[in-house]
Structures are given as structure tokens and as C-alpha cells.
Amino acid sequence: MDFLQQLGPVALGSRLRRLSEYLTGEAAGIYADYGLSFQPRWYPVFYLVAHQPGIASNEVAEQIGHTHASVSQIVKELVRHDLLAMTPDAHDQRRRLLALTPHGHEVLPQLRAQTDDVRRSMQALLAENEANLWQALESFEQQLQRQPLRSRVAVARAQRQAAPVRLRDFRPGDQPAFRQLNVDWIARYFQLEPADLKALDHPEEYILEPGGCILLAEVAGQVVGTCALLKMENDSYELAKMAVSPAVQGQNIGYQLGQAAVQRVRELGGRRVYLESNSKLAPALSLYRKLGFQPLAQPLPSPYARADVQMELLLA
Numbered sequence: 001m002d003f004l005q006q007l008g009p010v011a012l013g014s015r016l017r018r019l020s021e022y023l024t025g026e027a028a029g030i031y032a033d034y035g036l037s038f039q040p041r042w043y044p045v046f047y048l049v050a051h052q053p054g055i056a057s058n059e060v061a062e063q064i065g066h067t068h069a070s071v072s073q074i075v076k077e078l079v080r081h082d083l084l085a086m087t088p089d090a091h092d093q094r095r096r097l098l099a100l101t102p103h104g105h106e107v108l109p110q111l112r113a114q115t116d117d118v119r120r121s122m123q124a125l126l127a128e129n130e131a132n133l134w135q136a137l138e139s140f141e142q143q144l145q146r147q148p149l150r151s152r153v154a155v156a157r158a159q160r161q162a163a164p165v166r167l168r169d170f171r172p173g174d175q176p177a178f179r180q181l182n183v184d185w186i187a188r189y190f191q192l193e194p195a196d197l198k199a200l201d202h203p204e205e206y207i208l209e210p211g212g213c214i215l216l217a218e219v220a221g222q223v224v225g226t227c228a229l230l231k232m233e234n235d236s237y238e239l240a241k242m243a244v245s246p247a248v249q250g251q252n253i254g255y256q257l258g259q260a261a262v263q264r265v266r267e268l269g270g271r272r273v274y275l276e277s278n279s280k281l282a283p284a285l286s287l288y289r290k291l292g293f294q295p296l297a298q299p300l301p302s303p304y305a306r307a308d309v310q311m312e313l314l315l316a
Helices: 002-031 040-051 057-062 068-080 102-127 134-148 149-162 176-187 195-203 201-207 253-267 280-290
Strands: 084-089 092-100 165-169 214-217 223-230 234-242 272-277 310-313
Touching: 002 040, 002 084, 002 102, 002 134, 002 149, 040 057, 040 068, 040 084, 040 092, 040 102, 040 272, 057 068, 057 092, 057 223, 068 084, 092 102, 102 134, 149 253, 165 272, 176 195, 176 201, 176 214, 176 223, 176 234, 195 234, 201 214, 201 223, 223 253, 234 253, 253 272, 253 280, 272 280
Parallel strands: 234 272
Antiparallel strands: 084 092, 165 214, 214 223, 223 234, 272 310
């Protein structure tokens, strides 16, 4: 018989510590499954900085309940692995403000997908347990022996990837997802510009009310892609703010969104679809050509500094 089981509740701390070590080991394996070179102990610091760029390390320690020394060590490791950057506070040169590096922004979308899969797996695992804590811990460990957390996450991941794609229109409450999907890719390659912030922070005012629309792609109830149509003059619409989560790229979701957007323009009586992009976005440009877009003969003024490609699709 398990010695800790013989000891009973007096060994709760040891048993929890054993369980913690097991979960940490599983977490390392799960990160590897997602192709992430990432340490489990980095997660709370990295994720908090991703949601609150410009935060200081002492504020991180307060919010996650770790010692300042522990957080400082994690920050040094994240900086050394080019995931975080530190800059002096303009008002207090002794303080160092934290933000994600370009490499950190590349890692973030995949980390979010992994986090969602782990969250759903843990919720399902916890729901199987009874109310009594000691009995729940015993049952919890037995269930993990029957099916390790890593394999449970693999099942959740496969279910997510196999789930059908559902396209729908923008609804109240969708603005955070619409914004985050676009911020992720823009910040990865460029800088957010004022025109971005207008559309992403106030989509109803700048896109919907003037006669445009926003389409969203859902997989297993999670918004994983989006694009917008902005009303222009002369029966034209601009295809803009197209973004697909890296976690589901390669599943043809961008093409489905593009097809749906072109069809929506037809339904609205439009005769032309216009878009702006950048020459470094090769996969996006390939997608647009696949949808039938051609380079614009005469460039138009653009509110975006990054827009060095302009294309159009003329509808019959």
C-alpha cells in the first residue's frame, strides 16, 4: 500500500507536493507537445506581462503571490530566452518595466491555445471528483494513473482541431476577441497604428454603423478567426482586419472567411472588394490571390504606414 495513504490526512502536504511535482512534469511534456520551449514556472509571469505590458516586477510579485526574488529570477530567465524585455521607467530610472519581445509575441498565440486545452482538460478532470478533499485527491491521482493529464490534453486538442468551423456575424461582446486576434498578428510583424486602434477598439462605430460588417470563425465555441468589410464609395467594400489564430492555421479557415466576405459583398450589392496588405505577409498574399484578388493598377492613399500592397477583386 502507498505509504502516504497509510499515513492518512497527516501527510496531506507531502501528498499535495507529490501531486504538484507530477503536474509540473506533465506541464513540461505538454509544452513540448505544442512545440513550445517553455518552463512551467515561467507561465504566471509571462502571461501577466502579456496582459499588462509595462508592469514592473514588484507588481508582478504582488499579483501572483510570489516573492520578489522568485519573480526577479524568472524575469531574468525570460529575458535571457528573448521572451521579455525590460526598459527603464521614464519617471523612475530605478524601476524596470516589462513587455513581451517580438519572439514573445510569436509564442503567445500558441501558448493561449495550449492554455485553453489544459483549462478544459482540468475542468473535466476536476468535475469527475467527489466533494471530500481527501477522497477527491485519491480519486484524482487514480484517474491520472488511468489516463495521464498529457493524454487528456492530447484528446482535448484533437477534439478542438477536429471540430467544424462555424462562421457567424459579429455580436455584442465579440469586441475583445476581434481585437486580440488582430493585435496578436499586427504586433508580431508591425506596430499598431491609430487607424488600427479606431477599428479594433470601436468596431461598431467605425465598421458596422457606416454599413460594414464583421465575420467571425468559431471552433468548439471559441473565436479563432475574423475579418471585416468596411463600406467604401461606388459600391466598393474594403476587406480588412483578417486574422486567424496560429493554433488553427493550416485548416483553411482564412480561405473560408475570405470566401464568406466576398459572398457577403455580393449579397450587399457590391461590385468591388479592395484590400491593403504588406509584401512580407507572403501567406496572406497567396490567400488573396487564391480568392481572385489582383494588384491595383494605381495605388491609393492609405492610413497605414505598413500598407505597401493594394489589391482588388471586381465582381461580376
